[in-house]
Amino acid sequence: MSEAMHQCGIAAVYIKENGDSANRALFYLYKLLLNQQNRGQLSAGITTFNQKRMQVLDTYKDLGPVNEVFKTSDRQQSLEIFKRYAGNKGIGHVRYATSGSEDKSLAQPFERHHGRKWKWFSFCWNGNLANYTELKQHLLDKTDYHIVYDTDTEILMHYISRELMGQKRPNLIKAFTRLAQKLDGCYNIAFINSYGEMIILRDPYGFRPVVYGWKDDMFLAASESNALINCGVTEYKHLEPGHLIYINDGHIQIKKYAESPRKAHCMFEWVYFANVSSVLDGQSVYITRTNLGKELAKQETEKVNEDYILVPVPDTAKAAGDAMAYELKVPAAEGLIRNRFVGRTFIEGSSRDERVQNKYTALKEILDGKKVILVDDSIVRGSTTKQIVNYIKKAGGAKEVHVRISCPPIKGPCFYGIDMSTVSELLVPRYEGKPVVGEVSKEVITRVAKDLGADSLKYQSIQGLVKSIGKPAKELCMACLTGDYPTPWGKKLYMKAWENYRKGVKERTYSC
Ligand code: SF4
Structure with a gap:
């Protein structure tokens, strides 16, 4: 029973077909998060994508463990949440605060609304940016930013936004390659934009785990394998450090996006943090x-x-x-x-x-x-x-x-x-x-x-x-x-x- 607290957990679900029958992503995000509750109980949240909604991307998050956030003790309230945020793809997060306060506004995912579809995105991540102060100072010195929350999640959001600037829809893989050159530390990111494009990436050192696999027509990714297995995934793979999963228009690519100087898997994951049933x-x-x-x-x-x-x-x-x-x-x-x-x-x-x-x-x-x-x-x-x-x-x-x-x-x-x-x-x-x-x-x-x-x-x-x-x-x-x-x-x-x-x-x- 270590006194060192957990970091966070991420999840992503993608269902290929569109339409009402495919809108099960939230149910599986909820299950993935529930099975990763060991990685954070401070808050939980999701962003789903649904083309039929005015808000094609919509985010729901709150303080508390997963069951409390999804109000599972109140059938009616819970059904309303699952109905409102139904979609065929999405990302999710459980949080423990290693940076910033324990405020609801710091619950993830962080959604950044924008009129341009490639600039409207939501993301969540786990880890810590070791060069946080340098990244923040750069924003303040050179670009006249106003920092609201003073947490590395906000800084990361601004840096992702900067990679998506411009008049044309950018190549997302290249954007994250450029981003990795600026970051030092541990970061596994799940990202979705209002085209429904998704990225799930693992930092070049692979401090924390990321796994992925299939269940019928559905692609799932999570921090830990026990979450996938409990969602019915029978075969899963470990995402290599410096690699990402890019999903667009029904195509899934696994690509190297950043050089990996060395692997540095955190020994504490095995000793204490990860669920004992995970690999x-x-x-x-x-x-x-x-x-x-x-x-x-x-x-x-x-x-x-x-x-x-x-x-x-x-x-x-x-x-x-x-x-x-x-x-x-x-x-x-x-x-x-x-x-x-x-x-x-x-x-x-x-x-x-x-x-x-x-x-x-x-x-x-x-x-x-x-x-x-x-x-x-x-x-x-x-x-x-x-x-x-x-x-x-x-x-x-x-x-x-x-x-x-x-x-x-x-x-x-x-x-x-x-x-x-x-x-x-x-x-x-x-x-x-x-x-x-x-x-x-x-x-x-x-x-x-x-x-x-x-x-x-x-x-x-x-x-x-x-x-x-x-x-x-x-x-x-x-x-x-x-x-x-x-x-x-x-x-x-x-x-x-x-x-x-x-x-x-x-x-x-x-x-x-
Ligand atoms: S092994 Fe590395 S990543 Fe893990 S707790 Fe120690 S310093 Fe942190």
């Missing part, structure tokens, strides 16, 4: 997590006996915990039960103590008097882990708690779509006080364990992580573990993040 770039999330558990078991030094039980923190550490328990021949027990119905509500409570207790129940019947090997996926800030350890000991009566983390220590911020962009919010760097090169020292790990209230603490090794994912290290982004940022602006922001830390600046590094 990312050919590697199953579930299998990776069980591999991580096996690797943890290999480095275990605790002499386990009948006094021990292993408790995975639900849900994301379950696969790793179960695999580790199997290897160690120690019982895996659900000593922490997750309350699935808490959601985002004001009764969550303001203190982390209250939030942990609302979210989990510690089972005294399981934990009392036991030496607990507590397996979690990652530690970012450390405060949640501390509360869980405390809760298991106090409320559960555990005798000892040995924390095992399936991700190596997080030593640097992320500028590519995960909400941990400052040094001050990270646990290990706070102890080190300077960039950590190589392994975190035993002394620091011991101090961290003590402050967490744990009897011992062990992290996954980088080698164990790479082996578990089963991809060459050079194809992964592990920048927050190693300090080796794959893009020029990532390297720059890493320096700035440490400078900000020394100066006490708390704002997100890429937006100040």
Whole structure:
């Protein structure tokens, strides 16, 4: 149960034939978004295309999880939404805010209305622009723009608009090729214009996943494979970094639109973010997590006996915990039960103590008097882990708690779509006080364990992580573990993040 928050998820649906019978795109967009709810619960939205509507492109979005936004608890209201936004193609988005505020006006898609059909478009995306401040400054300095929301989505909208300027309908693939030359960071984009042309693209590094596939006459794309499978797609493909899908007049092309300097798939997608049933770039999330558990078991030094039980923190550490328990021949027990119905509500409570207790129940019947090997996926800030350890000991009566983390220590911020962009919010760097090169020292790990209230603490090794994912290290982004940022602006922001830390600046590094 990492404290690092999810980024966003995108979806796209295209049904070839026109007419009322083909107007099912919204239903499938809704399903794709529902199945990607793990990627963001702050807001959800769609834009659909329907030639019979005055508003050929029309956007609906709101704050809240997908079911709330589509009012599924009220049949009449829900039917009205599905009727009004019926169309044979469209794009969709679930959001977690890594940039900008949690305001409704920042929900995506962003639609830009215009009288010229090629300039009227809607888009949504997931990721973060590492060179956001440079892009914004350029607009302000050179072109007299007025920025309303101060979020990278707005900046991206202006840059897309600039590529579509002119008196003639532009070639969309070339427009996105030019756009990619200006951007540094992580961006997967779904785009549709009022001709009904669509683009779904993956950035040149492939930080986040994009998958696509067919179901009968329908083409679907999404961030994660589980969303496609749950829509009935039996065979799907992973979009390669630097490639896009272009759809126009019933023709679908997959094309390279930008040079890919290297692949940099975010390791955190496998460790924590993605749905456990998804497959990312050919590697199953579930299998990776069980591999991580096996690797943890290999480095275990605790002499386990009948006094021990292993408790995975639900849900994301379950696969790793179960695999580790199997290897160690120690019982895996659900000593922490997750309350699935808490959601985002004001009764969550303001203190982390209250939030942990609302979210989990510690089972005294399981934990009392036991030496607990507590397996979690990652530690970012450390405060949640501390509360869980405390809760298991106090409320559960555990005798000892040995924390095992399936991700190596997080030593640097992320500028590519995960909400941990400052040094001050990270646990290990706070102890080190300077960039950590190589392994975190035993002394620091011991101090961290003590402050967490744990009897011992062990992290996954980088080698164990790479082996578990089963991809060459050079194809992964592990920048927050190693300090080796794959893009020029990532390297720059890493320096700035440490400078900000020394100066006490708390704002997100890429937006100040
Ligand atoms: S810095 Fe870390 S969290 Fe961010 S993309 Fe790279 S591996 Fe993922």
